[in-house]
Amino acid sequence: MELISIIIAVLSIVISFSTYVATFLYEKRKATVESFNILQNEVLDKFLCIKNENAKIIIANLDNVQCKDAYDGYRALLARLEQFAVGVNKRIYDFKVVDTIAGKHLIFLYKKIKPIIDKANEREEKVVHYCNFVTLVEKLNSKHQI
Numbered sequence: 052m053e054l055i056s057i058i059i060a061v062l063s064i065v066i067s068f069s070t071y072v073a074t075f076l077y078e079k080r081k082a083t084v085e086s087f088n089i090l091q092n093e094v095l096d097k098f099l100c101i102k103n104e105n106a107k108i109i110i111a112n113l114d115n116v117q118c119k120d121a122y123d124g125y126r127a128l129l130a131r132l133e134q135f136a137v138g139v140n141k142r143i144y145d146f147k148v149v150d151t152i153a154g155k156h157l158i159f160l161y162k163k164i165k166p167i168i169d170k171a172n173e174r175e176e177k178v179v180h181y182c183n184f185v186t187l188v189e190k191l192n193s194k195h196q197i
Contacts, residue, residue, distance in 0.1 A: 076145075083144040086135060087152055094131045095153075098160055101125070106166040113170075125167050129181055136183040146190065154191045161188040 109125070112118040138144040149157075161168075161184070171180040 079143075080145050080148050083139075083148040084152070086138065086144060087149065090131065090135050091153075094128045094135075095156070095160070097128055098125075098164065101163055106164055110166050110170045122167065122170070125164065126171060129164065129167065129171075129184070133181050133184050136181075136187040139187050140183050149187075150191060150194065155195060158188055158191050158195060161185070 106125075109118045109121050113122060135144070139146055139149050168181050168185070
């Protein structure tokens with residue numbers, strides 16, 4: 052009789068733990084999708100019009116007020132992208148979900164905005180701007196080999 056109650060207790064612990072893990076993973080994936088939707092609406096959609104040549108033109112003409120405003124605007128968008136990348140790199144958000152939703156898109160976006168990232172890091176000796184986004188793109192690149 053004691054053996055049966057021990058088996059039942061162990062089974063209930065196993066079931067409770069597996070339910071907890073499944074719920075945790077579900078919530079993590081759900082949070083990733085929700086955060087990515089916000090990122091898409093507030094950041095990624097605004098990067099649609101930029102081309103690599105545009106970024107280079109902006110960087111070359113920073114003394115122009117319009118180019119400086121565009122540069123500052125893109126840096127603000129990059130800051131939001133960096134925040135999301137921190138969440139992915141710290142495993143708050145699910146990397147596999149991000150890869151499925153927009154892995155290749157983020158790689159191509161990085162290639163388009165790399166001149167802006169390089170310019171932001173040009174004079175910095177210790178602080179590296181957007182390093183979490185770069186790390187995320189490197190992980191995606193190693194998976195996709197684009």
